[in-house]
Each structure stands twice: as structure tokens, then as C-alpha cells.
Amino acid sequence: MATELQWLGHGSWLIQTNGTRIVLDPFLDDSPVAPVKSHQVQAEYVLVSHGHFDHIADAEKIAKAxxxxxxxxxxxxxWLAKRGVEKTHGMNIGGSYTFPFGRVKMTPAVHTSMLPDGSYGGVAAGFLLTLPEGKVYFACDTGLFLDMQLIGQEGLTLAALPIGDNFTMGPEDALQAVKFLHPKMVVPVHANTWPLIAQDVHAWAERVYKETAVKAVVLEPGESLTLQ
Incomplete structure (x- = not known):
């Protein structure tokens, strides 16, 4: 059974794998680029990398619905449990757990994490998913860090990397991240949501093509790719 990953703009994804739907970092209702709203999303799991509004904004609504x-x-x-979310699974950096759809490992991210009401959100994280068709690394919001080389040793089918700069890695550091990670494919994300993080994603993909053996896939919000 194929795994389908639909980019919902910014850092948001809908993953359909092993008969399960997973939404990652849902920022939909207030996103200027999201192709769907939170009430249109059906999911059994919600992954949240950190507490900033542009990654957690619709997590509570989707989880409850x-x-x-x-x-x-x-x-x-x-924090979400206190707000009435009934089902949660807390993790921390370096930990992993096998869910019905596959294994989730929480990876480091060099970033901050504060919840929308100012509460402490713990540390920021990324996710390494071991799925039937391979391993997918969502770096989420992060700067470049040398230990990405260790994540790359997992043998990645796909990596989703932020390239927007200002709040995360920019194009240069994201290109170095590709060289550290050596995935089969890479998708640039967390860019062009607002003018502050505007980037030429096609120019970046061209550099990946010229400087690495990695296939760069540029998606528009709402577009998907399939792992088989």
C-alpha cells in the first residue's frame, strides 16, 4: 500500500499511510496559503513539532473533531490535555514509539517553542517516521546542525526541509542539510507563506540537482507525492 504525503502549505502535511491519516503541524484556518481548512481534515493522529502558532494553531480543533x-x-x-484534548502521547527528543501506522522518533530541532498563550512548550522537535515504504524525516522548524549526519545514517527516503530563512534555515544552510542527510528525495517547505520568508524554491531545487545526487521535488500547497 502506497504512502501519500500532501503538503498543506507552510509546515503542514497530511500523510495517508497503512490505512491511517496523520496531520503534521496543522496551520490551516489562518494560513494565507493552505488549500483546506481545519474542518475539512480527517485524521486519526496529529503530530505537533513545537508550540508556535503557525504549527499548532489547529491541532486542538482537529484532535477534538x-x-x-x-x-x-x-x-x-x-497543555492540550488541560484544554480538553482526550488522547495524547507525549514524547521527548531521541525517544521513539511504534504506533499502528509505523514508528515515530522525535529528533532534535534547533529552534524555540512557546505556546500561543505564552506557556512553556518544551523543546522544539522534528520527526522521523518509519513507514512501510521507507523513512521520512520532517525537520520541521530548525537551523542547521551537524547531527543531521546521524539522522541521514538512517537511510532516508524523503526529507522535508525548511528553506525560508529568518525563522529557520535559509537556502544555503538547507542545501548543506541535504548534503548531511543524503535522502533519496527532498521537499522544500516553510517558505513563501509571507514576504518575510519568500524564497525561489525552484532555484533552490536546481542547486540541489547540480550539487548533489538527491532528487528535489517542489510542491505547491495542496499537491502530493507518493512513496511506493
Missing amino acids: NQATVISTYEICE
């Missing part, structure tokens, strides 16, 4: 399980840091899970 779908009786979905939120997978995030312990602090974010506790």
Missing part, C-alpha cells in the same frame, strides 16, 4: 491522538512533546501534550 476527530477524536485523534496528538503526538508531541510532553509539555505540549499536557
